[in-house]
Amino acid sequence: MDINTKYTPKTWPDHAEQVTLEGKNKFVGIWIFICSDIVLFASVFATYLALKDSGPSGMDITAKELFGLELAFVMTMLLLTSSLTSVYAMYHMKNFNSKGVLIWMGITVLLGLGFLGLEIYEFYEYTVHEGFGFTHSAFSSAFYLLVGTHGLHVIIGLIWITGLIIRNAKRGLNLYNAPKFFAASIYWHFIDVVWVFIFTVVYLMGVLG
Amino acid sequence: MGHDTHIHEKSVAQHEFDRRKNAVEMRKQVVNFAIMILFTFIAFAVVVADFSPYFIKPFILLLAAVQVVLQLYAFMHMGEKHASHIGTINTFVWVGAIIAFTVFLCFLTIIWW
Numbered sequence: 001m002d003i004n005t006k007y008t009p010k011t012w013p014d015h016a017e018q019v020t021l022e023g024k025n026k027f028v029g030i031w032i033f034i035c036s037d038i039v040l041f042a043s044v045f046a047t048y049l050a051l052k053d054s055g056p057s058g059m060d061i062t063a064k065e066l067f068g069l070e071l072a073f074v075m076t077m078l079l080l081t082s083s084l085t086s087v088y089a090m091y092h093m094k095n096f097n098s099k100g101v102l103i104w105m106g107i108t109v110l111l112g113l114g115f116l117g118l119e120i121y122e123f124y125e126y127t128v129h130e131g132f133g134f135t136h137s138a139f140s141s142a143f144y145l146l147v148g149t150h151g152l153h154v155i156i157g158l159i160w161i162t163g164l165i166i167r168n169a170k171r172g173l174n175l176y177n178a179p180k181f182f183a184a185s186i187y188w189h190f191i192d193v194v195w196v197f198i199f200t201v202v203y204l205m206g207v208l209g
Numbered sequence: 210m211g212h213d214t215h216i217h218e219k220s221v222a223q224h225e226f227d228r229r230k231n232a233v234e235m236r237k238q239v240v241n242f243a244i245m246i247l248f249t250f251i252a253f254a255v256v257v258a259d260f261s262p263y264f265i266k267p268f269i270l271l272l273a274a275v276q277v278v279l280q281l282y283a284f285m286h287m288g289e290k291h292a293s294h295i296g297t298i299n300t301f302v303w304v305g306a307i308i309a310f311t312v313f314l315c316f317l318t319i320i321w322w
Binding site (some may be wrong): 009018032034041042043046049069091174190192201 | 286309
């Protein structure tokens with residue numbers, strides 16, 4: 001028996017993503033990666049908080065003036081909803097419904113693209129219209145580093161999930177690709193975990209001054 | 210090899226039961242999602258409502274912490290006991306969080322004091 005064995009809804013194992021050794025290893029592996037990412041984000045968060053509103057003398061842009069809540073709110077809703085849609089994809093995976101997995105993963109990608117588009121728009125506004133470029137001040141460098149690192153994670157996640165969808169579009173579910181979808185969904189949730197702290201610490205607390 | 214798994218065909222009753230169980234679990238996940246959305250709304254609302262920053266800051270940080278724990282245990286399956294190496298994973302995540310907090314504290318105290 002190999003990983004390309006065909007299954008039916010009745011023979012599909014309960015925890016298909018962790019039946020094979022490869023699946024178990026992928027689960028542990030993605031978590032070890034996430035733990036190292038926690039430490040990475042801790043350092044960029046700490047940098048941001050330490051350098052918030054500081055820069056060369058005469059610097060006139062502060063977080064309180066710069067940030068608006070409307071855009072951050074819409075971005076938060078998009079990313080939070082994309083987290084739920086990937087849970088729906090995992091639900092369909094449990095029921096051996098490969099079409100459901102592909103559709104919900106596709107919706108996740110669309111919501112992620114919406115988020116990314118708004119983030120690019122936000123950076124463009126800040127850089128071009130507010131004159132708040134990366135080299136403007138210590139504050140701007142720390143801000144773009146923190147939010148940009150998160151944005152990079154979103155881009156990588158989008159490429160990853162899109163790749164999975166294209167590669168497995170006609171394969172159906174098996175014990176080979178189930179762990180791949182599962183690991184991608186855990187990674188996507190982690191992106192949302194980081195964003196929860198970004199909207200709280202950067203935007204909400206930034207507006208407070 | 211580690212790929213060897215034997216095929217076990219479920220009975221009709223078992224299959225129906227598992228499908229229902231999955232549906233109930235999914236409903237719980239939607240409730241978790243609703244709680245997260247609610248917390249997000251509250252966090253934005255208290256900032257817009259202009260309460261004292263000494264109340265808002267710890268309060269929204271607390272909401273964020275609860276949301277993150279929900280994400281980790283509900284959406285990311287950290288609470289599922291059957292999952293492989295789940296004890297190791299839990300240890301790793303919380304140790305990661307402690308290291309993260311220490312880094313955080315270090316940076317802030319070095320700069321502010």
